[in-house]
Amino acid sequence: MSALDPDLRSALATFAGHPRVLVATDFDGVLAPLVLDPLDSRPVEGGMPALEGLAALPGVTVALVSGRALEPLRTLSGARDPLVLVGSHGAEDSRREGGLALDEEQKALLETLSGELETLAAGHPGVRVEVKPAARVVHTRGLAPEVGGPALEAALALGQRHPSLVVTPGKEVVELAVSHVGKGPALVALADEVGADATLYLGDDVTDEQGFAALADDPDRARAARRLTVRVGDGQTVAQHRIPDEHAVVELLETLLAARREAGPAR
Ligand SMILES: [Mg+2]
Incomplete structure (x- = not known):
């Protein structure tokens, strides 16, 4: 049938x-x-x-x-x-x-974001930055809260400085995407x-x-x-x-x- x-x-x-x-x-x-x-x-x-x-x-x-x-x-x-x-x-x-499938502006923003996250990770030892095609993800899993907390706050603040980023906070994680x-x-x-x-x-x-x-x-x-x-x-x-x-x-x-x-x- x-x-x-x-x-x-x-x-x-x-x-x-x-x-x-x-x-x-x-x-x-x-x-x-x-x-x-x-x-x-x-x-x-x-x-x-x-x-x-x-x-x-x-x-x-x-x-x-x-x-x-x-x-x-x-x-x-x-x-x-x-x-x-x-x-x-x-x-x-x-x-x-x-x-x-990103335009020139989004590609440039992704590059800026990568650079700023390198600095962030250097200032917050133990933080991992995951690379996704159109996003970067800051992970603090396994870190003590007094280390992970400020790192996530710094990631959120970074997101706020670039209004065109799509910021998605999660548990011990913040995703910063250049396109949604x-x-x-x-x-x-x-x-x-x-x-x-x-x-x-x-x-x-x-x-x-x-x-x-x-x-x-x-x-x-x-x-x-x-x-x-x-x-x-x-x-x-x-x-x-x-x-x-x-x-x-x-x-x-x-x-x-x-x-x-x-x-x-x-x-
Ligand atoms: Mg399906």
Whole structure:
């Protein structure tokens, strides 16, 4: 029995007929079953071949959009060109030099931040600075409170001196990020960039809900009306459709591939 209801089948047929389409999907919980150790995650059988088949057709751009950093996403998915990889919730993009989707101002700020944190760490022995693609994270775990406390205060003060930093304090940790892109803005920007007439997005989690919402609010109102958003699994959603699991994702992608071969622009 098919996991796709008639409404979704008909929406896929319509979507397949648009001249330029963006087919975007989350990775974990959508293309790859959720596992205990994130490094054990592997794509479900048939998923990547269907995406590669779609990416080979005229007028189709395929993107994996994930919270994972770019390199592990590339390794675990096995994705190759022309598939686009968007990592770190939009802060990384496989098409950018060095993979980082930051503008010049953000890159300069990241450099300033690194320098200032070096000074901070030198003044507070034992403090660790974690390097993330678009952020630095100050850790004081394991330090005595009289050492760790002032270090975290210094990190917060540093954050306040640079209003464009996104500062996220936690327990014995402060994250200072130069960009807070999110999957929603990343999806709309990608759709703009490739000139998509319609965007499909598949997701299973809270961050994907931002993606669904952003596509509904797409400033290109015609493209917003032609969006196709699909939630995988249960949980509250603003997506238009729902399918049960990764195997249904494969069925959906294979159905879309067949429809696009029939209805899409000729080679
Ligand atoms: Mg997911």
